[in-house]
Amino acid sequence: MSKQKLAECLANVKAGGALVHNITNYVTVNDVANVILASGASPIMSDEPKDVEDITTICGGLNINIGTLNEKTIEAMYLAGAKANELGHKVLLDPVGAGASALRTDTANGLLKKVKFDVVRGNVSEIKTLVAGVGTTKGVDADAADAVTEDNLDEMVAFTKAFAAELDCVVAITGAIDLVADKDTCYVIRNGVPEMGRITGTGCQLSGMMTGFLVANPDAPLEAAAAAVCTMGLAGEIGLSRQQPGDGNSTLRNRIIDAVSNMTPEQLADGAKFEVK
Amino acid sequence: MSKQKLAECLANVKAGGALVHNITNYVTVNDVANVILASGASPIMSDEPKDVEDITTICGGLNINIGTLNEKTIEAMYLAGAKANELGHKVLLDPVGAGASALRTDTANGLLKKVKFDVVRGNVSEIKTLVAGVGTTKGVDADAADAVTEDNLDEMVAFTKAFAAELDCVVAITGAIDLVADKDTCYVIRNGVPEMGRITGTGCQLSGMMTGFLVANPDAPLEAAAAAVCTMGLAGEIGLSRQQPGDGNSTLRNRIIDAVSNMTPEQLADGAKFEVK
Amino acid sequence: MSKQKLAECLANVKAGGALVHNITNYVTVNDVANVILASGASPIMSDEPKDVEDITTICGGLNINIGTLNEKTIEAMYLAGAKANELGHKVLLDPVGAGASALRTDTANGLLKKVKFDVVRGNVSEIKTLVAGVGTTKGVDADAADAVTEDNLDEMVAFTKAFAAELDCVVAITGAIDLVADKDTCYVIRNGVPEMGRITGTGCQLSGMMTGFLVANPDAPLEAAAAAVCTMGLAGEIGLSRQQPGDGNSTLRNRIIDAVSNMTPEQLADGAKFEVK
Numbered sequence: 008m009s010k011q012k013l014a015e016c017l018a019n020v021k022a023g024g025a026l027v028h029n030i031t032n033y034v035t036v037n038d039v040a041n042v043i044l045a046s047g048a049s050p051i052m053s054d055e056p057k058d059v060e061d062i063t064t065i066c067g068g069l070n071i072n073i074g075t076l077n078e079k080t081i082e083a084m085y086l087a088g089a090k091a092n093e094l095g096h097k098v099l100l101d102p103v104g105a106g107a108s109a110l111r112t113d114t115a116n117g118l119l120k121k122v123k124f125d126v127v128r129g130n131v132s133e134i135k136t137l138v139a140g141v142g143t144t145k146g147v148d149a150d151a152a153d154a155v156t157e158d159n160l161d162e163m164v165a166f167t168k169a170f171a172a173e174l175d176c177v178v179a180i181t182g183a184i185d186l187v188a189d190k191d192t193c194y195v196i197r198n199g200v201p202e203m204g205r206i207t208g209t210g211c212q213l214s215g216m217m218t219g220f221l222v223a224n225p226d227a228p229l230e231a232a233a234a235a236v237c238t239m240g241l242a243g244e245i246g247l248s249r250q251q252p253g254d255g256n257s258t259l260r261n262r263i264i265d266a267v268s269n270m271t272p273e274q275l276a277d278g279a280k281f282e283v284k
Numbered sequence: 285m286s287k288q289k290l291a292e293c294l295a296n297v298k299a300g301g302a303l304v305h306n307i308t309n310y311v312t313v314n315d316v317a318n319v320i321l322a323s324g325a326s327p328i329m330s331d332e333p334k335d336v337e338d339i340t341t342i343c344g345g346l347n348i349n350i351g352t353l354n355e356k357t358i359e360a361m362y363l364a365g366a367k368a369n370e371l372g373h374k375v376l377l378d379p380v381g382a383g384a385s386a387l388r389t390d391t392a393n394g395l396l397k398k399v400k401f402d403v404v405r406g407n408v409s410e411i412k413t414l415v416a417g418v419g420t421t422k423g424v425d426a427d428a429a430d431a432v433t434e435d436n437l438d439e440m441v442a443f444t445k446a447f448a449a450e451l452d453c454v455v456a457i458t459g460a461i462d463l464v465a466d467k468d469t470c471y472v473i474r475n476g477v478p479e480m481g482r483i484t485g486t487g488c489q490l491s492g493m494m495t496g497f498l499v500a501n502p503d504a505p506l507e508a509a510a511a512a513v514c515t516m517g518l519a520g521e522i523g524l525s526r527q528q529p530g531d532g533n534s535t536l537r538n539r540i541i542d543a544v545s546n547m548t549p550e551q552l553a554d555g556a557k558f559e560v561k
Numbered sequence: 562m563s564k565q566k567l568a569e570c571l572a573n574v575k576a577g578g579a580l581v582h583n584i585t586n587y588v589t590v591n592d593v594a595n596v597i598l599a600s601g602a603s604p605i606m607s608d609e610p611k612d613v614e615d616i617t618t619i620c621g622g623l624n625i626n627i628g629t630l631n632e633k634t635i636e637a638m639y640l641a642g643a644k645a646n647e648l649g650h651k652v653l654l655d656p657v658g659a660g661a662s663a664l665r666t667d668t669a670n671g672l673l674k675k676v677k678f679d680v681v682r683g684n685v686s687e688i689k690t691l692v693a694g695v696g697t698t699k700g701v702d703a704d705a706a707d708a709v710t711e712d713n714l715d716e717m718v719a720f721t722k723a724f725a726a727e728l729d730c731v732v733a734i735t736g737a738i739d740l741v742a743d744k745d746t747c748y749v750i751r752n753g754v755p756e757m758g759r760i761t762g763t764g765c766q767l768s769g770m771m772t773g774f775l776v777a778n779p780d781a782p783l784e785a786a787a788a789a790v791c792t793m794g795l796a797g798e799i800g801l802s803r804q805q806p807g808d809g810n811s812t813l814r815n816r817i818i819d820a821v822s823n824m825t826p827e828q829l830a831d832g833a834k835f836e837v838k
Contacts, residue, residue, distance in 0.1 A: 033310040033587040034317055034329050038811075040588055040761035045810050049702060050761065051658065052588050055631040061662030077332040077356065079631065104328065108338030148326060205545065207317035207327065249807050253526050255542030256322050257315075265809030268759065310587040311594055311606050354609040354633065381605065385615030425603060482822065484594035484604065530803050532819030533599050534592075 013279050014272035016224045016234035021047035021272070025222035028066040028091075029215055030054045030084050032074025032103065035208025038260065039072075039215040045268035046238070048219030054080040059087040067222035068096055070215050071122075073114055074103035081114055088122030097221035097228075099126045101214035105133045106142025116140060119174065125221055126232050127170075128179040128214050131155055131163075138170050148204070155184045164193045164284045177232045179217070181210060185240065187233040194233040197280040198240025200247045205256045209263070213239045216267070237279040242266035244278065290556050291549035293501045293511035298324035298549070302499035305343040305368075306492055307331045307361050309351025309380065312485025315541065316349075316492040322545035323515070325496030331357040336364040344499035345373055347492050348399075350391050351380035358391055365399030374498035374505075376403045378491035382410045383419025393417060396451065402498055403509050404447075405456040405491050408432055408440075415447050425481070432461045441470045441561045454509045456494070458487060462517065464510040471510040474557040475517025477524045482533045486540070490516045493544070514556040519543035521555065567833050568826035570778045570788035575601035575826070579776035582620040582645075583769055584608045584638050586628025586657065589762025592814065593626075593769040599822035600792070602773030608634040613641040621776035622650055624769050625676075627668055628657035635668055642676030651775040651782075653680045655768035659687045660696025670694060673728065679775055680786050681724075682733040682768050685709055685717075692724050702758070709738045718747045718838045731786045733771070735764060739794065741787040748787040751834040752794025754801045759810045763817070767793045770821070791833040796820035798832070 025048035031039055036052060043050040053062040056079060063069050069091040071084050091098045100122075102115035115137055119127070127137070130149035136142025155163045163186060171178040172190035179187045185196040203209045217235035224231035246262035254262075302325035308316055313329060320327040330339040333356060340346050346368040348361050368375045377399075379392035392414055396404070404414070407426035413419025432440045440463060448455040449467035456464045462473040480486045494512035501508035523539035531539075579602035585593055590606060597604040607616040610633060617623050623645040625638050645652045654676075656669035669691055673681070681691070684703035690696025709717045717740060725732040726744035733741045739750040757763045771789035778785035800816035808816075
């Protein structure tokens with residue numbers, strides 16, 4: 008539970024060799040690929056049902072993101088998930104927009120029933136939708152009313168642990184305050200900057216990168232997930248600190264990925280801001 | 285018709301809350317999402333027929349871009365368009381490549397028949413194709429022979445107004461000189477820089493962002509569309525002014541989105557270059 | 562075979578007018594479009610079977626990249642390839658991930674049987690897969706064991722020429738050392754930097770840009786392909802030389818495309834590093 012452990016998780020990804028199969032949306036897919044490369048892992052994208060079983064077989068982890076799902080890619084998600092489970096690979100679900108449409112909610116719930124996930128990572132509204140089985144997410148951003156705050160922190164920590172217990176996996180709720188929990192332990196993480204909310208896909212990037220962390224740290228999924236969250240948040244802080252007058256959200260996007268590519272384990276140990284509850 | 289009105293249009297988008305459903309091409313979709321966020325609105329992408337009605341229901345506007353259409357996404361465009369019309373949402377058509385293939389021309393014409401649009405925005409060759417019902421667009425760029433120039437300006441203003449009258453909506457033809465018209469009034473806009481033509485998707489970005497302007501300014505579609513065009517063009521000027529030696533089209537792309545994210549209503553009022561005809 | 566010839570190839574693309582139809586993956590498509598524009602050519606993307614014949618008809622070249630293939634886009638590849646052959650257009654194959662899945666290997670082999678290509682460009686593992694008919698590529702990156710090195714250079718030059726002879730086209734194997742050969746002549750190119758390996762899609766970008774070089778230099782496919790490889794590699798060197806402290810792979814991606822957009826024929830002649838074997 009130490010900063011040293013998080014640093015080790017990053018060092019293990021930076022050492023290379025973690026290959027991540029992504030079935031992800033076409034909006035943010037390029038940034039997902041580049042941040043995975045920045046972290047030291049390697050991405051491959053495939054969403055054709057006839058292709059995904061072969062592709063996931065050669066990878067160590069599978070990142071399923073439902074951000075722009077369609078009938079064929081949903082079929083691919085189930086096939087790849089089953090194959091990854093069969094092979095004992097790490098599998099992550101990013102339920103983008105669960106609650107915003109019946110298809111997204113149903114797909115996320117269906118995947119949770121059929122596939123054993125190692126981590127489920129989403130914003131608070133998406134995760135609340137999964138817990139309730141239905142939801143009212145407004146688009147792909149979290150409802151402000153759902154936000155994790157200092158006031159409801161203990162309640163939300165308990166909520167996250169309870170859902171992790173139910174799913175028997177790690178649950179990561181990211182936002183202004185990030186919660187990463189298994190049934191017993193919750194990392195409360197305060198890295199990151201609000202400006203990340205004006206960049207599309209920082210959540211998608213985190214999910215892709217986190218899958219690489221899981222592959223590179225097979226015996227420590229909670230710490231791997233927490234380390235990925237701290238890495239992304241710290242990269243946001245570093246990226247923002249490097250902004251020049253006139254720079255905006257598009258350049259910040261680049262600077263955040265740059266910061267991941269340059270991040271050392273020592274830097275992460277110094278910059279990670281978390282407590283364990 | 286004043287600069288102050290354009291500034292108000294931008295201020296209303298910057299205030300937040302406009303949610304835009306995009307059915308758009310996968311080439312430029314990430315930049316479309318980031319420029320919508322830069323402007324203060326929020327994007328969501330969905331192009332699966334079974335998903336689009338739910339998604340468009342929770343949004344305020346729908347941006348339909350046919351840049352990489354396929355059979356399923358065409359079906360989604362019709363479904364989403366009908367639902368958006370039913371709910372009184374703002375709907376924009378970007379007929380990318382109309383004239384370059386029968387499928388694109390037919391899809392754009394078909395959508396114009398079945399869906400009531402608030403704005404149609406394209407390059408001059410695409411719009412001429414829609415008016416004629418057939419076309420000869422060379423790819424996704426306008427034919428030089430079609431360009432709006434100082435010499436044919438009055439004729440093209442009349443052409444734009446006439447098509448706006450026929451469609452009962454706002455028509456925006458963008459290029460070196462931009463024309464944004466309803467049946468009575470045409471904004472002739474001279475913002476922008478030629479270097480924007482060497483960046484993929486500045487037109488797609490404009491369409492996505494313009495839909496957010498329409499949502500945030502529901503009673504002033506002409507001024508909202510014109511304000512979006514001025515914002516994009518002025519951002520191009522600002523972006524170019526910030527280029528460093530060695531910078532090229534990829535960095536300019538970032539700087540333009542950055543300029544949108546930093547643009548204030550006052551800056552737009554100062555920088556907008558237009559006349560009303 | 563002189564540097565002057567390579568410079569002429571670049572000058573011919575920079576003169577404009579080369580229109581490239583891309584059926585390419587959604588991961589790197591935006592960068593492919595921007596680097597084609599940077600080089601002076603123009604891109605259009607289309608992968609719907611009902612659209613591709615019309616679109617390829619108005620272009621001068623077709624770039625087929627199987628990076629995120631699906632059943633519909635595979636059908637589109639065959640249709641567009643046949644039409645491009647019928648019209649005498651330049652056609653390039655980028656067999657992304659051949660060897661990583663049966664579908665990718667089979668599609669690449671099938672395309673090679675049905676479509677006459679002017680250039681096949683891939684990493685060494687992908688090309689070895691095509692030669693053997695089966696393969697063991699680990700994802701979308703080349704196996705280190707397959708790499709072209711100073712030690713196996715003569716053998717790999719012979720291998721590349723032999724495959725070029727078999728296919729009756731130009732074969733380009735890119736990596737730390739690049740080989741671009743027809744049956745008689747092989748360019749051994751030593752431009753580029755290792756950091757390009759941590760950016761997604763530099764290979765895809767090269768394939769798209771190379772297709773534009775082929776269109777603009779119809780009578781010199783070997784030199785056009787070699788010039789594109791030198792341009793991309795030199796852009797990598799220039800991009801890296803412009804990195805500032807804290808910059809990483811995402812910014813390098815932009816700087817490389819920027820360097821292509823600013824590259825002059827003289828600069829290419831000065832910077833190209835190759836020998837002819």
